[in-house]
Amino acid sequence: MNRTTNDAQLIPHKARKRFGQNFLHDPAIINRIIRSIGPKSDDHLVEIGPGQGALTNQLQAGSGRLDVVELDRDLIPWLKLQFGLNENFAIHEADALQFDFATLRQTDEQLRIVGNLPYNISTPLIFHLLTYADIVKDMHFMLQKEVVERMAAQPGDKHYGRLGVMVQYFCQVHYLFPVGPGAFNPPPKVDSAIVRLTPYKELPCPCKNHGILEKVVKAAFAMRRKTLRNCLKSLISGDELEQLGIDPSLRPERIALESFVKIADYLTDRK
Incomplete structure (x- = not known):
């Protein structure tokens, strides 16, 4: 995600197709996402794929600690320049699909995870993140609209399938609002949506294996x-x-x- 020009000068960085990058630039959408997350001073937030920092500044300002996981090494120096001097900020150059999110915990705190997830890896990444459901308070993601519909689908719905069943095993799913292609640069060819996943403290339907x-x-x-x-x-x-x-x-x-x-x-x- 990128930051608005009101917050900082944007790095001249061309979105890379192999990383599935589409940088968010619409201030109204950015502010609506931040309001939906509602960061608090005692929160430990984790942002996956901060990109050009569209959410990063407000997430950092509103939380007690912010860790970001970014794969694109060309963005790392700029992110360090913009945010690295803040004591509550840490950047991890890593592939989120392989990253051990449990290593970010400093106490027995619960993590709050945020991300504009690349559409080409969103489903396997969601499955990876579900393995950390017991240490996560909630997750807010920008995803392809169809993926969010699949997560929230109920039996009998055409979108209902493996993703919805397994996500709903661990989490409450809340479809928050849609986001059009024009909110991004470059604009994707599909509509997007924001979803909130809230892991259950006690599974409503636990299985034996x-x-x-x-x-x-x-x-x-x-x-x-x-x-x-x-x-x-x-x-x-x-x-x-x-x-x-x-x-x-x-x-x-x-x-x-x-x-x-x-x-x-x-x-x-x-x-």
Whole structure:
């Protein structure tokens, strides 16, 4: 993300396609995002992909500590120049897909994660971040609108799938507002949206083996137009599904999280 010209002079940096860069420049959208996040003086914020610093200045000013994770090494010197003298700021040159976010904690504090996530890696990055759900207070992301719709989708919705099931296992999902292409430079070819993910303090539907649940959900949506019986035939029979009170003739997009957990727990016990 980049900063508005009211905050600082922008670095002359061309967005790189291989990093999926689209720099945010619309002051109204920037301010709306900051209001949605509501940084507080005792918050430990983490910004993924600060880019040209559109949110960084206000995040830093409003929080107790701000760590930023940036992959583009050409942006690092400028970010250090603009923000590096502040004691509550630290920059990490790293790939967020590989980064260990637990190393940022200084006490038993909860992290608040923010980011304009590159659309080409957004789904695997979300799955990576979900592994840290127990140390995260909330997450606010700019994503492709379709991805946010998939996260928030309910059973029976055309957007409902693996991403929505697994995100909703860990988090409450709040679709906040859409963002048009004109808010970015260069403008992306798709619409964007802001989403808030709030990890549950206690999982409403915990499973016995999370790895088995992931396996079941992945298999179910690998062929989403087929029935649950056909999608999961290598894991469980139609008769066993019926014994669990689940209709094997339904397509996976009609199956609620609770039913996927029931299948996973059955497979865990069967083993």
